[in-house]
Amino acid sequence: xxxxxxxxVALANEADQTDAGPGGERRAPEGTGSRGSxxxxxxxxxxxxxxxxxxxVLSPPDANQGNAARLxxxxxxxxxxxxxxxxxxALGSAVYLWKRTEFWDLLAGASAEVGVVFTGLCxxxxxxxxxxxxxxxxxxxxxxxxxxxxxVLFLGYLALRRVLVGSPxxxxxxxxxxxxxxxxxxxxxxxxxxxxTLHQGTTISPQKTQMGGLxxxxxxxxxxxxxxxxxxxxxxxxxxxxxxSRLDEVGLDAAIAERRAEAGGAAPTPPxxxxxxxxxx
Amino acid sequence: xxADTLNQAGHYWTYVGVGYGAAFVVLTTYAVxxxxxxxxxxxxxxxxxxxxx
Numbered sequence: 460x461x462x463x464x465x466x467x468v469a470l471a472n473e474a475d476q477t478d479a480g481p482g483g484e485r486r487a488p489e490g491t492g493s494r495g496s497x498x499x500x501x502x503x504x505x506x507x508x509x510x511x512x513x514x515x516v517l518s519p520p521d522a523n524q525g526n527a528a529r530l531x532x533x534x535x536x537x538x539x540x541x542x543x544x545x546x547x548x549a550l551g552s553a554v555y556l557w558k559r560t561e562f563w564d565l566l567a568g569a570s571a572e573v574g575v576v577f578t579g580l581c582x583x584x585x586x587x588x589x590x591x592x593x594x595x596x597x598x599x600x601x602x603x604x605x606x607x608x609x610x611v612l613f614l615g616y617l618a619l620r621r622v623l624v625g626s627p628x629x630x631x632x633x634x635x636x637x638x639x640x641x642x643x644x645x646x647x648x649x650x651x652x653x654x655x656t657l658h659q660g661t662t663i664s665p666q667k668t669q670m671g672g673l674x675x676x677x678x679x680x681x682x683x684x685x686x687x688x689x690x691x692x693x694x695x696x697x698x699x700x701x702x703x704s705r706l707d708e709v710g711l712d713a714a715i716a717e718r719r720a721e722a723g724g725a726a727p728t729p730p731x732x733x734x735x736x737x738x739x740x
Numbered sequence: 741x742x743a744d745t746l747n748q749a750g751h752y753w754t755y756v757g758v759g760y761g762a763a764f765v766v767l768t769t770y771a772v773x774x775x776x777x778x779x780x781x782x783x784x785x786x787x788x789x790x791x792x793x
Contacts, residue, residue: 490779583766692771705789
């Protein structure tokens with residue numbers, strides 16, 4: 460597997476520029492943070508606070524759904540960010556299969572984990588919205604079922620990455636699984652058009668937007684804040700993924716060195732001979 | 741029972757509160773866990789390898 464060129468890693472290199480010592484010399488970063496990630500984190504916190512303020516206080520209750528509509532200011536953005544995260548995983552997986560550079564594999568893995576968190580939140584907030592509006596937390600409706608399937612598929616993707624740690628084929632098979640799992644994204648998105656569903660269809664489109672001024676603004680604020688949260692989480696998760704990858708390599712190298720030392724120190728034994736056979740000889 | 745009473749009085753505020761609270765708790769827990777794990781594991785790498793590629 461080839462390493463990515465140093466200038467291709469926008470997510471990764473901020474730490475190099477920011478963690479300089481008093482004399483201007485570079486210091487090794489102590490964690491996954493950097494000046495860039497702190498700026499994104501502050502922006503995310505400010506926008507989340509603004510979303511909570513507008514979502515819970517300033518925006519009016521919906522004429523039909525009452526205060527339950529306030530859940531949509533976090534439910535819809537989490538769903539959109541989950542699409543984005545899994546889209547990045549699919550893109551990273553496809554480019555990995557093409558270029559075979561580690562950067563794309565790490566990007567795909569990091570984005571999948573963040574996407575699973577957002578999908579879990581989307582399902583949870585959707586259930587909490589469904590209980591007062593539909594009368595039940597869950598129905599096996601096409602949109603809900605395909606979203607749950609997406610969640611399970613990417614959990615499986617993450618499990619596959621863990622199972623194959625240390626295997627040279629991990630990145631390849633993970634990339635294939637990432638692309639296959641991402642096929643569900645358009646199915647989730649178009650499920651309300653393709654099937655008769657309890658879940659409502661598109662509310663915002665270029666042709667027709669069925670939301671009023673302040674409510675639309677609050678939803679937009681929700682999109683912005685969850686995108687910033689995704690960006691911040693991706694910076695940290697990508698760097699953590701990189702650290703884990705380096706540690707896996709160090710661990711593998713140490714294990715190989717240990718085995719070589721053992722093989723060099725002990726008397727050679729025929730590989731086919733088990734303990735009983737060796738004793739009989 | 742209590743949730744129903746609160747919701748009838750407050751027009752679903754319980755569900756809204758639980759939803760916003762859960763989002764806050766889940767994202768905060770995940771973020772803290774990721775940052776802590778990054779700090780812990782980066783100490784195990786030699787300084788020259790902590791350059792994020």
